[in-house]
Amino acid sequence: MVVFVLLAVLNCCISATNGAVLPPARSDDNNDIGDGDGGQLAHRFPSAIIIGVKKSGTRALLEFLRLNPAVKAPGPEVHFFDRHFDRGFDWYRRQMPLTTADQLTIEKSPSYFVTKTAPERVHRLDPTMKLIVVVRDPITRAISDYTQTASKRPGMPSFEHMAFINATNAVLPKMTPANAQGVNTSWGAIRIGIYHRFVSRWLEYFPLHQIHFVNGERLITHPAEEIAAVEKFVGLRPTVRAEDFVLNTEKGFPCIKRTDGTTHCLGKTKGRAHPKVSPHAISRLRTFYAPLNDRFYELIGRNFGW
Ligand code: A3P
Numbered sequence: 001m002v003v004f005v006l007l008a009v010l011n012c013c014i015s016a017t018n019g020a021v022l023p024p025a026r027s028d029d030n031n032d033i034g035d036g037d038g039g040q041l042a043h044r045f046p047s048a049i050i051i052g053v054k055k056s057g058t059r060a061l062l063e064f065l066r067l068n069p070a071v072k073a074p075g076p077e078v079h080f081f082d083r084h085f086d087r088g089f090d091w092y093r094r095q096m097p098l099t100t101a102d103q104l105t106i107e108k109s110p111s112y113f114v115t116k117t118a119p120e121r122v123h124r125l126d127p128t129m130k131l132i133v134v135v136r137d138p139i140t141r142a143i144s145d146y147t148q149t150a151s152k153r154p155g156m157p158s159f160e161h162m163a164f165i166n167a168t169n170a171v172l173p174k175m176t177p178a179n180a181q182g183v184n185t186s187w188g189a190i191r192i193g194i195y196h197r198f199v200s201r202w203l204e205y206f207p208l209h210q211i212h213f214v215n216g217e218r219l220i221t222h223p224a225e226e227i228a229a230v231e232k233f234v235g236l237r238p239t240v241r242a243e244d245f246v247l248n249t250e251k252g253f254p255c256i257k258r259t260d261g262t263t264h265c266l267g268k269t270k271g272r273a274h275p276k277v278s279p280h281a282i283s284r285l286r287t288f289y290a291p292l293n294d295r296f297y298e299l300i301g302r303n304f305g306w
Pocket of ligand 1: 053054058144219253270
Protein backbone atom coordinates (compact mmCIF):
# COMPACT_ATOMS: atom_id res chain seq x y z
CA MET A 1 0.00 0.00 0.00
CA VAL A 2 2.77 2.37 1.05
CA VAL A 3 4.70 1.43 -2.10
CA PHE A 4 1.62 2.01 -4.24
CA VAL A 5 1.05 5.50 -2.82
CA LEU A 6 4.73 6.32 -3.27
CA LEU A 7 4.63 5.20 -6.90
CA ALA A 8 1.49 7.22 -7.55
CA VAL A 9 3.13 10.33 -6.11
CA LEU A 10 6.28 9.82 -8.17
CA ASN A 11 4.27 9.21 -11.30
CA CYS A 12 2.80 12.70 -11.12
CA CYS A 13 6.22 14.26 -11.39
CA ILE A 14 8.16 12.16 -13.90
CA SER A 15 8.00 13.15 -17.52
CA ALA A 16 6.94 10.33 -19.82
CA THR A 17 9.31 11.56 -22.51
CA ASN A 18 12.66 12.02 -20.82
CA GLY A 19 12.29 10.92 -17.23
CA ALA A 20 13.11 14.41 -15.94
CA VAL A 21 11.48 15.40 -12.68
CA LEU A 22 8.81 17.95 -13.36
CA PRO A 23 6.97 20.21 -10.99
CA PRO A 24 3.35 19.31 -10.34
CA ALA A 25 0.86 20.86 -12.73
CA ARG A 26 -0.38 24.32 -11.83
CA SER A 27 -3.59 24.49 -9.90
CA ASP A 28 -6.32 25.81 -12.17
CA ASP A 29 -7.93 28.42 -10.01
CA ASN A 30 -4.78 30.58 -9.64
CA ASN A 31 -6.14 31.45 -6.23
CA ASP A 32 -5.21 30.80 -2.62
CA ILE A 33 -8.14 32.17 -0.75
CA GLY A 34 -11.69 31.23 -1.67
CA ASP A 35 -13.08 31.48 -5.19
CA GLY A 36 -12.18 35.10 -5.64
CA ASP A 37 -14.77 37.72 -6.42
CA GLY A 38 -12.18 40.20 -7.67
CA GLY A 39 -11.62 41.69 -4.24
CA GLN A 40 -10.04 38.71 -2.46
CA LEU A 41 -6.33 38.78 -1.81
CA ALA A 42 -4.38 35.78 -3.13
CA HIS A 43 -0.97 34.82 -4.44
CA ARG A 44 -1.56 34.61 -8.17
CA PHE A 45 0.60 33.51 -11.07
CA PRO A 46 1.91 36.42 -13.11
CA SER A 47 0.11 37.16 -16.33
CA ALA A 48 3.13 39.03 -17.70
CA ILE A 49 6.88 38.50 -17.32
CA ILE A 50 9.76 40.82 -18.12
CA ILE A 51 12.07 38.14 -19.54
CA GLY A 52 15.04 40.36 -20.45
CA VAL A 53 17.32 41.62 -21.74
CA LYS A 54 19.87 41.98 -18.94
CA LYS A 55 21.43 45.48 -18.76
CA SER A 56 18.85 47.02 -21.08
CA GLY A 57 16.82 48.82 -18.43
CA THR A 58 14.73 45.99 -16.98
CA ARG A 59 14.80 47.43 -13.42
CA ALA A 60 13.81 50.89 -14.63
CA LEU A 61 10.95 49.36 -16.61
CA LEU A 62 9.56 47.48 -13.62
CA GLU A 63 9.94 50.41 -11.21
CA PHE A 64 8.27 52.80 -13.63
CA LEU A 65 5.48 50.35 -14.43
CA ARG A 66 4.74 50.06 -10.73
CA LEU A 67 3.68 53.69 -10.75
CA ASN A 68 0.44 52.19 -12.01
CA PRO A 69 -1.31 51.12 -8.78
CA ALA A 70 -2.73 48.01 -10.47
CA VAL A 71 0.76 46.59 -11.05
CA LYS A 72 2.13 44.25 -8.38
CA ALA A 73 5.49 42.48 -8.50
CA PRO A 74 7.75 40.58 -6.14
CA GLY A 75 10.73 42.63 -4.92
CA PRO A 76 13.67 40.38 -5.85
CA GLU A 77 14.06 38.49 -9.14
CA VAL A 78 12.38 35.09 -8.76
CA HIS A 79 14.49 33.06 -11.24
CA PHE A 80 11.94 30.27 -11.28
CA PHE A 81 12.20 29.25 -14.93
CA ASP A 82 15.99 29.08 -14.87
CA ARG A 83 17.24 28.24 -11.36
CA HIS A 84 14.30 27.05 -9.25
CA PHE A 85 12.04 25.17 -11.63
CA ASP A 86 12.30 21.98 -9.57
CA ARG A 87 10.48 23.75 -6.73
CA GLY A 88 7.24 23.52 -8.69
CA PHE A 89 4.59 25.90 -9.94
CA ASP A 90 3.01 26.28 -6.54
CA TRP A 91 6.28 27.55 -5.09
CA TYR A 92 6.42 30.04 -7.93
CA ARG A 93 2.89 31.26 -7.21
CA ARG A 94 3.71 31.76 -3.56
CA GLN A 95 6.61 34.08 -4.47
CA MET A 96 4.10 36.49 -5.96
CA PRO A 97 2.64 39.35 -3.92
CA LEU A 98 -0.92 39.22 -2.62
CA THR A 99 -3.22 40.71 -5.22
CA THR A 100 -6.86 41.07 -6.08
CA ALA A 101 -8.09 39.55 -9.35
CA ASP A 102 -8.27 42.93 -11.07
CA GLN A 103 -4.59 43.71 -10.42
CA LEU A 104 -1.71 42.72 -12.68
CA THR A 105 0.90 40.37 -11.27
CA ILE A 106 4.23 40.65 -13.07
CA GLU A 107 7.77 39.50 -12.39
CA LYS A 108 11.13 40.17 -14.00
CA SER A 109 14.06 37.79 -14.29
CA PRO A 110 16.20 38.93 -17.23
CA SER A 111 18.13 35.66 -17.48
CA TYR A 112 14.98 33.93 -18.79
CA PHE A 113 15.65 35.53 -22.19
CA VAL A 114 18.79 33.45 -22.74
CA THR A 115 17.74 30.28 -20.87
CA LYS A 116 17.17 27.47 -23.39
CA THR A 117 14.49 25.71 -21.36
CA ALA A 118 12.58 28.83 -20.32
CA PRO A 119 10.25 29.25 -23.34
CA GLU A 120 8.87 25.71 -23.05
CA ARG A 121 8.54 26.01 -19.27
CA VAL A 122 6.73 29.35 -19.37
CA HIS A 123 4.46 27.96 -22.08
CA ARG A 124 3.72 24.94 -19.90
CA LEU A 125 2.61 27.25 -17.10
CA ASP A 126 0.55 29.54 -19.28
CA PRO A 127 0.48 29.62 -23.09
CA THR A 128 -1.25 33.02 -22.90
CA MET A 129 1.57 34.60 -20.86
CA LYS A 130 2.49 38.11 -22.02
CA LEU A 131 6.23 38.49 -22.50
CA ILE A 132 8.06 41.79 -22.25
CA VAL A 133 11.59 42.30 -23.57
CA VAL A 134 13.60 45.50 -23.14
CA VAL A 135 16.21 45.83 -25.88
CA ARG A 136 18.92 48.41 -26.44
CA ASP A 137 21.84 48.79 -28.82
CA PRO A 138 23.78 45.54 -28.24
CA ILE A 139 27.07 47.49 -28.10
CA THR A 140 25.88 49.73 -25.24
CA ARG A 141 24.39 46.66 -23.61
CA ALA A 142 27.73 44.81 -23.85
CA ILE A 143 29.62 47.75 -22.33
CA SER A 144 27.05 47.97 -19.52
CA ASP A 145 27.39 44.23 -18.90
CA TYR A 146 31.19 44.56 -18.85
CA THR A 147 30.98 47.55 -16.45
CA GLN A 148 28.87 45.53 -14.04
CA THR A 149 31.24 42.52 -14.10
CA ALA A 150 34.34 44.73 -13.83
CA SER A 151 32.85 46.45 -10.77
CA LYS A 152 32.88 43.07 -9.00
CA ARG A 153 36.22 41.87 -10.45
CA PRO A 154 39.03 44.34 -9.88
CA GLY A 155 41.81 43.91 -12.43
CA MET A 156 39.54 42.58 -15.15
CA PRO A 157 41.10 43.04 -18.62
CA SER A 158 39.83 45.94 -20.75
CA PHE A 159 36.58 45.75 -22.71
CA GLU A 160 38.55 45.64 -25.96
CA HIS A 161 40.66 42.76 -24.69
CA MET A 162 37.55 40.77 -23.78
CA ALA A 163 35.59 41.60 -26.94
CA PHE A 164 38.17 40.62 -29.57
CA ILE A 165 40.19 37.55 -30.29
CA ASN A 166 43.85 38.36 -30.62
CA ALA A 167 47.24 36.88 -29.97
CA THR A 168 47.28 38.05 -26.37
CA ASN A 169 44.06 36.22 -25.48
CA ALA A 170 44.98 33.31 -23.25
CA VAL A 171 42.11 31.14 -24.48
CA LEU A 172 41.21 31.26 -28.15
CA PRO A 173 37.57 30.36 -28.72
CA LYS A 174 36.78 28.06 -31.64
CA MET A 175 36.64 30.04 -34.89
CA THR A 176 33.15 30.12 -36.38
CA PRO A 177 31.75 32.28 -39.21
CA ALA A 178 30.22 34.53 -36.53
CA ASN A 179 33.48 35.29 -34.78
CA ALA A 180 35.61 35.19 -37.92
CA GLN A 181 35.76 38.99 -37.80
CA GLY A 182 37.70 38.64 -34.60
CA VAL A 183 34.76 39.27 -32.29
CA ASN A 184 34.75 37.02 -29.27
CA THR A 185 31.25 35.55 -29.49
CA SER A 186 31.99 33.11 -26.69
CA TRP A 187 31.92 36.06 -24.27
CA GLY A 188 28.41 36.42 -22.80
CA ALA A 189 28.50 40.22 -23.00
CA ILE A 190 28.77 39.93 -26.80
CA ARG A 191 26.63 36.81 -27.27
CA ILE A 192 23.56 38.10 -25.41
CA GLY A 193 23.33 40.97 -27.93
CA ILE A 194 22.68 38.53 -30.79
CA TYR A 195 19.01 39.05 -30.07
CA HIS A 196 17.51 37.18 -33.03
CA ARG A 197 18.93 33.87 -31.78
CA PHE A 198 17.20 34.08 -28.44
CA VAL A 199 13.96 35.59 -29.76
CA SER A 200 13.71 32.71 -32.27
CA ARG A 201 13.55 30.26 -29.39
CA TRP A 202 10.70 32.17 -27.75
CA LEU A 203 8.87 32.32 -31.07
CA GLU A 204 8.84 28.52 -31.19
CA TYR A 205 6.38 28.63 -28.29
CA PHE A 206 4.74 32.07 -28.35
CA PRO A 207 3.22 34.09 -31.21
CA LEU A 208 4.91 37.43 -31.91
CA HIS A 209 1.85 39.40 -30.79
CA GLN A 210 2.34 37.98 -27.30
CA ILE A 211 5.82 39.55 -27.04
CA HIS A 212 6.21 43.28 -26.46
CA PHE A 213 9.55 44.94 -27.13
CA VAL A 214 10.45 48.01 -25.09
CA ASN A 215 12.92 50.40 -26.68
CA GLY A 216 15.64 50.69 -24.02
CA GLU A 217 16.98 53.97 -25.44
CA ARG A 218 13.53 55.57 -25.41
CA LEU A 219 12.89 54.24 -21.92
CA ILE A 220 15.61 56.74 -20.91
CA THR A 221 14.56 59.66 -23.12
CA HIS A 222 10.75 59.13 -23.19
CA PRO A 223 9.88 56.89 -20.20
CA ALA A 224 6.18 57.80 -20.05
CA GLU A 225 5.61 56.81 -23.70
CA GLU A 226 7.37 53.47 -23.31
CA ILE A 227 5.43 52.71 -20.12
CA ALA A 228 2.13 53.68 -21.77
CA ALA A 229 2.85 51.16 -24.54
CA VAL A 230 3.45 48.44 -21.94
CA GLU A 231 0.28 49.37 -20.03
CA LYS A 232 -1.65 49.00 -23.28
CA PHE A 233 0.02 45.68 -24.08
CA VAL A 234 -0.88 44.15 -20.70
CA GLY A 235 -4.42 45.54 -20.90
CA LEU A 236 -4.20 48.19 -18.18
CA ARG A 237 -5.77 51.62 -18.24
CA PRO A 238 -2.81 53.97 -18.80
CA THR A 239 -2.06 56.00 -15.68
CA VAL A 240 1.67 56.78 -15.92
CA ARG A 241 2.33 60.29 -17.29
CA ALA A 242 5.32 62.38 -18.33
CA GLU A 243 4.86 64.49 -15.16
CA ASP A 244 5.74 61.40 -13.09
CA PHE A 245 9.40 61.71 -14.16
CA VAL A 246 12.21 64.13 -13.65
CA LEU A 247 15.63 63.97 -15.31
CA ASN A 248 18.62 63.44 -13.04
CA THR A 249 20.95 65.79 -14.94
CA GLU A 250 24.03 64.48 -13.13
CA LYS A 251 23.54 60.89 -14.33
CA GLY A 252 21.40 61.59 -17.39
CA PHE A 253 18.64 59.17 -16.40
CA PRO A 254 15.00 59.77 -15.48
CA CYS A 255 13.89 59.39 -11.85
CA ILE A 256 10.39 59.10 -10.42
CA LYS A 257 8.80 62.33 -9.20
CA ARG A 258 6.56 61.48 -6.25
CA THR A 259 3.35 63.37 -5.53
CA ASP A 260 4.88 64.78 -2.32
CA GLY A 261 7.57 66.46 -4.46
CA THR A 262 10.42 64.06 -3.54
CA THR A 263 12.24 62.10 -6.23
CA HIS A 264 13.21 58.45 -6.39
CA CYS A 265 16.13 57.40 -8.60
CA LEU A 266 17.28 53.85 -9.23
CA GLY A 267 20.13 52.63 -6.99
CA LYS A 268 23.78 53.37 -7.58
CA THR A 269 24.28 50.11 -9.52
CA LYS A 270 22.04 51.51 -12.27
CA GLY A 271 23.31 54.27 -14.51
CA ARG A 272 26.99 53.62 -13.85
CA ALA A 273 29.71 55.52 -15.72
CA HIS A 274 30.99 53.36 -18.59
CA PRO A 275 34.66 53.03 -19.51
CA LYS A 276 35.82 54.77 -22.66
CA VAL A 277 35.93 52.21 -25.47
CA SER A 278 38.10 53.02 -28.52
CA PRO A 279 36.20 54.25 -31.63
CA HIS A 280 37.94 51.53 -33.64
CA ALA A 281 36.53 48.82 -31.35
CA ILE A 282 33.06 50.37 -31.56
CA SER A 283 33.25 50.45 -35.33
CA ARG A 284 34.31 46.79 -35.51
CA LEU A 285 31.40 45.87 -33.27
CA ARG A 286 29.02 47.95 -35.44
CA THR A 287 30.12 45.91 -38.47
CA PHE A 288 29.71 42.69 -36.52
CA TYR A 289 26.23 43.45 -35.16
CA ALA A 290 24.77 45.16 -38.27
CA PRO A 291 23.62 41.97 -40.09
CA LEU A 292 22.57 40.36 -36.79
CA ASN A 293 20.46 43.40 -35.88
CA ASP A 294 18.89 43.22 -39.35
CA ARG A 295 17.91 39.60 -38.74
CA PHE A 296 16.35 40.65 -35.44
CA TYR A 297 14.39 43.50 -37.09
CA GLU A 298 13.17 41.14 -39.78
CA LEU A 299 12.10 38.54 -37.24
CA ILE A 300 10.00 40.95 -35.15
CA GLY A 301 8.97 43.35 -37.92
CA ARG A 302 10.41 46.42 -36.19
CA ASN A 303 13.60 48.41 -36.76
CA PHE A 304 15.40 49.96 -33.78
CA GLY A 305 17.98 51.76 -35.93
CA TRP A 306 21.10 50.62 -34.08
P1 A3P B 1 24.25 51.14 -16.77
O1 A3P B 1 24.27 51.13 -15.28
O2 A3P B 1 25.37 50.35 -17.37
O3 A3P B 1 24.18 52.52 -17.38
P2 A3P B 1 19.10 46.47 -15.99
O4 A3P B 1 18.17 47.07 -14.98
O5 A3P B 1 18.38 45.64 -17.02
O6 A3P B 1 20.24 45.78 -15.33
O7 A3P B 1 19.71 47.65 -16.84
C1 A3P B 1 20.58 48.58 -16.26
C2 A3P B 1 20.67 49.74 -17.20
O8 A3P B 1 19.42 50.42 -17.24
C3 A3P B 1 21.65 50.80 -16.78
O9 A3P B 1 22.90 50.41 -17.24
C4 A3P B 1 21.11 52.05 -17.46
O10 A3P B 1 21.81 52.38 -18.63
C5 A3P B 1 19.68 51.68 -17.85
N1 A3P B 1 18.64 52.58 -17.37
C6 A3P B 1 17.52 52.83 -18.05
N2 A3P B 1 16.76 53.71 -17.40
C7 A3P B 1 17.41 54.01 -16.26
C8 A3P B 1 17.12 54.87 -15.16
N3 A3P B 1 15.99 55.56 -15.14
N4 A3P B 1 18.02 54.97 -14.14
C9 A3P B 1 19.16 54.24 -14.21
N5 A3P B 1 19.48 53.40 -15.21
C10 A3P B 1 18.62 53.29 -16.24
